[in-house]
Amino acid sequence: DAKTTQPNSMESNEEEPVHLPCNHSTISGTDYIHWYRQLPSQGPEYVIHGLTSNVNNRMASLAIAEDRKSSTLILHRATLRDAAVYYCILRETSYDKVIFGPGTSLSVIP
Amino acid sequence: DAGVIQSPRHEVTEMGQEVTLRCKPISGHNSLFWYRQTMMRGLELLIYFNNNVPIDDSGMPEDRFSAKMPNASFSTLKIQPSEPRDSAVYFCASTFTGSLNTEAFFGQGTRLTVV
Numbered sequence: 001d002a003k004t005t006q007p008n009s010m011e012s013n014e015e016e017p018v019h020l021p022c023n024h025s026t027i028s029g030t031d032y033i034h035w036y037r038q039l040p041s042q043g044p045e046y047v048i049h050g051l052t053s054n055v056n057n058r059m060a061s062l063a064i065a066e067d068r069k070s071s072t073l074i075l076h077r078a079t080l081r082d083a084a085v086y087y088c089i090l091r092e093t094s095y096d097k098v099i100f101g102p103g104t105s106l107s108v109i110p
Numbered sequence: 111d112a113g114v115i116q117s118p119r120h121e122v123t124e125m126g127q128e129v130t131l132r133c134k135p136i137s138g139h140n141s142l143f144w145y146r147q148t149m150m151r152g153l154e155l156l157i158y159f160n161n162n163v164p165i166d167d168s169g170m171p172e173d174r175f176s177a178k179m180p181n182a183s184f185s186t187l188k189i190q191p192s193e194p195r196d197s198a199v200y201f202c203a204s205t206f207t208g209s210l211n212t213e214a215f216f217g218q219g220t221r222l223t224v225v
Contacts, residue, residue: 032212043114043201043216044153087153091212097166098143098203098214100153 004088009105012078020073020104022088027068031090034098035062035073039084044100047073047086083108116202116217123224128190131220134183135204143214144177144187145201153201159185160207192224 005023012018034049055062061074087103115134144156179185205214
């Protein structure tokens with residue numbers, strides 16, 4: 001499985017944008033980049049995914065580098081509810097395993 | 111749909127007892143995953159089913175663990191005999207393989223404590 005590297009933890013002030021980085025230098029051409037997050041005492045939840053182009057949805061934006069070796073999850077205005085562990089995951093379309101790394105623990109400061 | 115449903119939410123058992131965790135995936139999904147989460151090891155994939163068939167069980171820790179999926183709407187993870195080191199939160203997730211939107215939906219988890 002292709003691996004990802006994320007910072008262990010990050011902090012953000014409430015109502016400010018947050019940029020969560022992820023490195024995936026060994027990504028293959030068929031790997032999709034997925035982001036999940038896990039709020040305290042809950043199961044992981046899907047945030048966003050993409051292949052090559054930048055993606056937006058109601059939760060966040062995903063910016064993918066041109067060489068696809070890195071990506072950034074963007075929360076446009078952090079709220080206290082966004083405090084969670086964020087996981088960057090690579091998934092092959094032909095094999096749907098979802099393998100989690102340690103993720104980034106995001107703290108939001110009021 | 112009520113989402114992925116796991117039961118029980120909490121389980122406390124004595125070492126050596128058999129434990130059965132249950133999962134009802136989202137209707138229409140054809141892939142199901144069992145995970146274990148601990149502070150030390152994070153989220154570990156235990157086993158992955160596709161169309162009720164186990165595809166990858168390389169994450170199952172040892173023979174004490176077994177998982178079944180007798181039909182598309184039900185799966186079990188059994189630990190026999192249980193040990194204190196099995197204490198963890200166990201998550202079940204389901205998804206539809208074959209769609210471009212391969213979002214996996216997770217249940218609320220079962221917190222297992224083996225004393």
